[in-house]
Amino acid sequence: MDIPSTFHDYLIHEEIRRLNQVPRFRRTHCFVQHGGISVFDHSVSVARLGCRIAERLHFRVDYASLVRGALLHDYFLYDWHDKAPWHRWHGFRHPYIAWKNAKADFRLTRKESIIILRHMFPLTVIPPSCVEGWVVCVADKLCATEEISRHIADRIMKTIIGAIDFLI
Secondary structure, eight states, X not given: OOOOOXXXXXXXXXXXXXXXXXXXXXXXXXXXXXXXXXXHHHHHHHHHHHXXXXXXXXXXXXXXXXXXXXXXXXXXXXXXXXXOGGGGGHHHHHHHHHHHHHHHHSOOOHHHHHHHHHTTTTTSSSOOSSHHHHHHHHXXXXXXXXXXXXXXXXXXXXXXXXXXXXXX
């Protein structure tokens, strides 16, 4: 990770340093979330965007909880792309699995638990009950959309380039 340039970057950097003390957290680098993006990189993007959203909209938030919740919101620790039958329900189930894993490895505040458990609203029927939860929910959807779009665009470009190479 780069040298922090803003207060939010510093918060994210320091929280990652603390979370990395638990070996299991480092496994988030190994699992792919969207396209070719690791769960770790996705979670960092959600934390960064969440901080920017809260700051730009002048929300009064607990940035420490927002960052920690964002970094742990997808702490499910399995490859949901595997063809195991229960992975079909990943979108609905992974918030609870992430929360259970986070609770086992870290001491969570109520706010952090809400962020993790409810970040998939409306798939998880109960909406977030704190501003930080809503911010992470929105940031997660925006980051996922961008990551998936970038992955699709890359695949289309590779196909086009492959077709041009074939014709030449």
